[in-house]
């Protein structure tokens with residue numbers, strides 16, 4: 157993984173750094189997580205079946221989604237220490253029956269084809285080295301009739317004040333070339349190259365997202 161694609165703070169963390177990362181997300185970005193989950197439930201209804209969260213971090217998002225759905229969530233993360241903190245968070249919430257931490261890479265998803273009813277990925281896209289390949293993987297793993305929701309942002313339910321505060325924190329930590337991936341045209345081009353026809357780009361207050369349907 158090249159340095160430019162993975163923000164330094166995610167690459168090869170040890171457990172102490174991963175716990176610090178977890179604390180930082182909780183302190184600074186919780187409104188974005190609750191807002192995006194609220195939006196997902198409002199837009200896609202009572203979700204059930206199998207979900208994969210690609211680039212789940214410490215599973216804060218997966219835990220919130222689990223609490224508002226009947227999904228069984230496979231929380232995939234490539235950094236070992238972050239995945240370990242995800243496992244601890246899931247156990248602390250007593251959700252180990254519903255959320256399974258999986259150590260793995262988005263470029264080679266360790267799931268069978270047509271496995272998931274819902275695939276979500278928030279805030280991980282800018283890190284992927286071979287974005288077309290990851291979208292192909294996501295589409296392969298999606299079941300017929302399934303939905304993918306991939307992108308980044310704070311969801312439509314954050315206040316303007318929260319949004320501005322989180323934007324400045326996020327932009328401060330992102331490298332310039334990661335910011336460039338916030339272009340809807342680039343995202344559309346990547347998905348077209350992955351030979352996915354049934355999708356739409358959402359670029360609004362909620363952030364920049366791709367909704368995939370199979």
Ligand SMILES: C[S@@+](CC[C@H](N)C(=O)[O-])C[C@H]1O[C@@H](n2cnc3c(N)ncnc32)[C@H](O)[C@@H]1O
Nearest residue numbers: 166211212213217233234261262278279280283
């Ligand atoms: C900004 S965090 C987002 C975490 C979580 N999705 C959220 O919404 O809070 C991005 C995460 O994606 C992970 N990631 C980056 N590239 C990945 C890859 N190729 N495969 C799996 N995870 C990846 C990073 O290690 C990091 O934990």
